[in-house]
Amino acid sequence: MQDAIHIHVNGQARTWRSGATVADLLQDLDIRTERVAVELNLEILDRATFDQRPLKDGDRVEILGFIGGGSF
């Protein structure tokens, strides 16, 4: 694959197309943006900026949402 970048998404190694933004990544993964929080290299992103954050080689992305839970 040409112009590919290697990133980690939720701990899994993934190869993605270069130039993709966080918004593109979420769309490709079929994840609705309004219900998740995204951490890019430990920085929590403002949802409004997802489409302004291009991914680069080596990035670590964490995508989190709400699941069932009481206390733990």
Place this chain on the structure above:
Amino acid sequence: MADDRLIIAGREFKSRLWVGTGKYKDFVETQKAIEASGADVVTVAVRRVNITDRSKDNLLDYIDPKKYTILPNTAGCYTVEDAVRYSRLARAAGLSDLVKLEVLGDEKTLFPDTAGLIEAAKILIKEGFIVLPYTNDDPIVAKKLVDIGCPAVMPLAAPIGSGLGIRNPYNLKIIMETVKVPIIVDAGVGTASDAALAMEYGADAVLMNTAIAGAQDPLAMAEAMKYAVHAGRLAYKAGRIPRKLYATASSPIEGML
């Protein structure tokens, strides 16, 4: 009791029973149990989204955030750093500044690390969070949490998921007397009478998960808990009779042969 609303940080709650959403068979059962409980606050955890299997349903498809107050927790966090990180993520994923803050001490007891809890609460309050701290039944720690700006405190009845009921009613009573914010008894409730007792002691609300989700019939237990919390609250407001060592006749002597 129609106007007996619970108010925390300017937010009004109809129900004094709050429930967790973990440990249910599926989302349908979760939804039905919450409905049967009458709760209007539900706790949720923050975890990685499943990126490999997107076919799985989302909890929030079953629990409408417009209908319920979604209270994210920091369940599973054992350090101040993790608890703060998860709180920030919860705020970024959700719509509010509310967080049920847990900083756990160890895996066996899941007792709160109260020193870490106070430290994390300070950081989050400074960032504008409304921190509802899950704490021990320790009156001094409860007071410290209020002093730093927590608008309610959530002391445990017993270890999380233990079902042991209220282990230290005297400490809880001291907390209720000395702390002037709502007290939500959280964790350790086993059955309806435990919830009723907590409310009779003067708790403002009770939060539970396992007692309902782990019951043989979660929907029936959810309903039982609704009545228990309501009955306990009514009894507390009504004011119980004092305990006496000897009998007091309830029928008059007058008119007897």
